[in-house]
Amino acid sequence: MMPSMLRIRHQTISHTESDDMKTMTCRELGGACDQKLSAETWDEMVKTMTKHVMDKHPDTAKAMEKMHNEDPKKWGREMKPKWDAKAED
Numbered sequence: 001m002m003p004s005m006l007r008i009r010h011q012t013i014s015h016t017e018s019d020d021m022k023t024m025t026c027r028e029l030g031g032a033c034d035q036k037l038s039a040e041t042w043d044e045m046v047k048t049m050t051k052h053v054m055d056k057h058p059d060t061a062k063a064m065e066k067m068h069n070e071d072p073k074k075w076g077r078e079m080k081p082k083w084d085a086k087a088e089d
């Protein structure tokens with residue numbers, strides 16, 4: 001008999017339609033203001049946030065760069081669940 005506990009949960013890969021935008025604020029992503037940032041994918045959100053932080057919050061950008069150098073996955077580990085929890089607009 002196969003124990004049902006061994007069943008592996010498959011992660012569904014998100015389909016990418018052009019209007020599947022999600023919006024998060026700078027603050028939700030560890031930034032310093034309430035600017036709304038929209039993106040279709042997490043990778044795009046990371047780029048959007050990085051650009052915003054470099055433009056608007058040089059100090060935060062430095063802190064994030066330092067964090068990235070120490071642990072490249074840390075920021076994503078903390079912020080990605082928030083992204084995943086967001087409903088599409």
Ligand SMILES: [Zn+2]
Pocket residue numbers: 026027031032033034035052053056057
């Ligand atoms: Zn900001």
